[in-house]
Amino acid sequence: MYIYILFEIMFTQSEENYLKAIFHLQQEVEGGVSTSGLSEKLKTKAASVTEMLKRLAGKKLVDYQKYYGVQLTDKGMQHALLIVRKHRLWEYFLVECLNFNWDEVHEVAEQLEHIRSPKLVEELDLFLGRPQYDPHGDPIPDTNGKLPKSPNKRLSQLQKGERGICKGFNDTSSSFLQFLAKQEIGLGTNLEVLNIESFDESMTVLIDKKEIPLSKTATDNIYVED
Amino acid sequence: MYIYILFEIMFTQSEENYLKAIFHLQQEVEGGVSTSGLSEKLKTKAASVTEMLKRLAGKKLVDYQKYYGVQLTDKGMQHALLIVRKHRLWEYFLVECLNFNWDEVHEVAEQLEHIRSPKLVEELDLFLGRPQYDPHGDPIPDTNGKLPKSPNKRLSQLQKGERGICKGFNDTSSSFLQFLAKQEIGLGTNLEVLNIESFDESMTVLIDKKEIPLSKTATDNIYVED
DNA sequence: ATAAATTATTAGGTTTACCTAAATTTTTAT
DNA sequence: ATAAAAATTTAGGTAAACCTAATAATTTAT
Ligand SMILES: [Mn+2]
Ligand SMILES: [Mn+2]
Ligand SMILES: [Mn+2]
Ligand SMILES: [Mn+2]
Numbered sequence: 387m388y389i390y391i392l393f394e395i396m397f398t399q400s401e402e403n404y405l406k407a408i409f410h411l412q413q414e415v416e417g418g419v420s421t422s423g424l425s426e427k428l429k430t431k432a433a434s435v436t437e438m439l440k441r442l443a444g445k446k447l448v449d450y451q452k453y454y455g456v457q458l459t460d461k462g463m464q465h466a467l468l469i470v471r472k473h474r475l476w477e478y479f480l481v482e483c484l485n486f487n488w489d490e491v492h493e494v495a496e497q498l499e500h501i502r503s504p505k506l507v508e509e510l511d512l513f514l515g516r517p518q519y520d521p522h523g524d525p526i527p528d529t530n531g532k533l534p535k536s537p538n539k540r541l542s543q544l545q546k547g548e549r550g551i552c553k554g555f556n557d558t559s560s561s562f563l564q565f566l567a568k569q570e571i572g573l574g575t576n577l578e579v580l581n582i583e584s585f586d587e588s589m590t591v592l593i594d595k596k597e598i599p600l601s602k603t604a605t606d607n608i609y610v611e612d
Numbered sequence: 613m614y615i616y617i618l619f620e621i622m623f624t625q626s627e628e629n630y631l632k633a634i635f636h637l638q639q640e641v642e643g644g645v646s647t648s649g650l651s652e653k654l655k656t657k658a659a660s661v662t663e664m665l666k667r668l669a670g671k672k673l674v675d676y677q678k679y680y681g682v683q684l685t686d687k688g689m690q691h692a693l694l695i696v697r698k699h700r701l702w703e704y705f706l707v708e709c710l711n712f713n714w715d716e717v718h719e720v721a722e723q724l725e726h727i728r729s730p731k732l733v734e735e736l737d738l739f740l741g742r743p744q745y746d747p748h749g750d751p752i753p754d755t756n757g758k759l760p761k762s763p764n765k766r767l768s769q770l771q772k773g774e775r776g777i778c779k780g781f782n783d784t785s786s787s788f789l790q791f792l793a794k795q796e797i798g799l800g801t802n803l804e805v806l807n808i809e810s811f812d813e814s815m816t817v818l819i820d821k822k823e824i825p826l827s828k829t830a831t832d833n834i835y836v837e838d
Numbered sequence: 839a840t841a842a843a844t845t846a847t848t849a850g851g852t853t854t855a856c857c858t859a860a861a862t863t864t865t866t867a868t
Numbered sequence: 869a870t871a872a873a874a875a876t877t878t879a880g881g882t883a884a885a886c887c888t889a890a891t892a893a894t895t896t897a898t
Pocket of ligand 4 (some may be wrong): 700703746747748750784
């Protein structure tokens with residue numbers, strides 16, 4: 387019985403990476419997640435993705451319709467949320483305890499998220515003081531997979547003259563995070579929209595008395611609370 | 613150039629497990645480490661070991677003589693020491709920070725030791741206060757692979773009437789560690805040899821006013837400082 | 839409605855890391 | 869010294885997770 391449960395819960399690193407990628411892509415577009423989307427996100431070829439999707443479907447982790455993409459089953463969602471939980475808890479640990487910068491944590495968390503030990507996850511959560519958000523402002527699922535509500539207004543959605551507090555980022559690539567650091571934009575940063583160019587939707591934003599120009603691409607990837 | 617260095621340093625989990633196993637077996641017996649010894653330690657079949665040894669030899673991590681076992685090269689030793697360092701630092705972390713018992717840490721450390729990130733190791737070491745010994749009393753190699761001198765007298769080497777302080781354990785199997793916990797023997801435990809049976813070399817030891825009988829097998833696996 | 843372009847799947851290969859069974863070498867016992 | 873036993877290696881196979889090239893289905897554009 388115990389063995390049975392272990393088998394049910396054991397997935398390979400690769401399978402877990404796919405589950406997480408599907409989870410993230412699922413939030414961006416509705417309907418099935420495409421083979422090419424996964425292929426791009428995971429930097430593997432489409433043929434490899436197709437193969438893995440068939441395997442995941444066999445394990446009842448996804449519903450897979452040939453040519454029409456995949457969606458996580460409840461079981462798949464549950465495990466994806468565990469991986470996300472672990473990823474974000476470790477990121478928090480790296481920044482809070484080990485002097486990592488927020489743009490250095492991703493690669494290591496990508497490995498640590500696969501460490502298998504229920505006790506480890508729960509104790510780490512406790513040790514860190516049950517944080518709600520990771521260093522990028524992303525919500526950390528609790529033991530049951532429940533997400534605290536995420537800050538979900540984008541900076542690009544603010545009107546001229548509105549103010550907001552930076553609560554998170556969508557793109558967490560190293561280059562974007564380094565760009566943000568250079569502009570001195572971080573979690574908790576206060577900002578005010580001074581102007582919006584109508585032709586390219588770029589903004590001029592007031593941060594700490596400095597006027598910072600930001601492209602639509604940038605403002606789309608910054609979450610704010612107003 | 614940078615890529616080249618990365619390739620040189622990247623080994624698979626399996627390769628790392630072999631290197632560590634060879635390292636441990638090398639300390640127990642002199643001469644080459646045998647295929648069967650590795651097979652037993654790693655719970656794989658001898659044929660699999662032979663195959664891996666050829667691969668490791670190809671990567672200059674071991675000197676391998678068909679039919680006569682292997683020994684780590686300098687390069688292999690260096691990497692084995694890094695894995696041991698990581699394993700023991702993580703064990704220390706689990707016990708000191710995450711409320712693990714010393715007999716619960718091994719399995720998780722077995723996974724964590726493979727996380728690749730030079731910064732992580734050094735920062736973890738710093739965060740933990742540069743510990744010298746892991747929760748089992750085993751020495752933690754420093755950044756350069758240097759080991760602090762290990763407590764190396766076995767309880768079985770003490771004479772009748774001698775006293776000692778428990779400094780470490782050789783066998784770190786769950787069953788042995790649980791046995792020790794039951795007898796309330798741990799790091800720092802004071803003990804006195806009350807009697808040694810000549811026929812089987814078993815001992816009666818005084819610990820905290822209780823008389824505890826210990827087999828030769830047990831006393832061989834307990835390190836003491838006198 | 840067709841053709842072209844795009845996207846996805848299948849077919850066939852590779853490498854790693856296991857396995858079993860058979861063959862070979864070394865060690866031990868007579 | 870030879871034979872039996874034990875240890876090791878080789879041969880041949882499997883599954884995971886990738887790949888390229890060829891084929892097929894879907895979507896888009898004319
Ligand atoms: Mn990962
Ligand atoms: Mn994050
Ligand atoms: Mn390991
Ligand atoms: Mn240990």
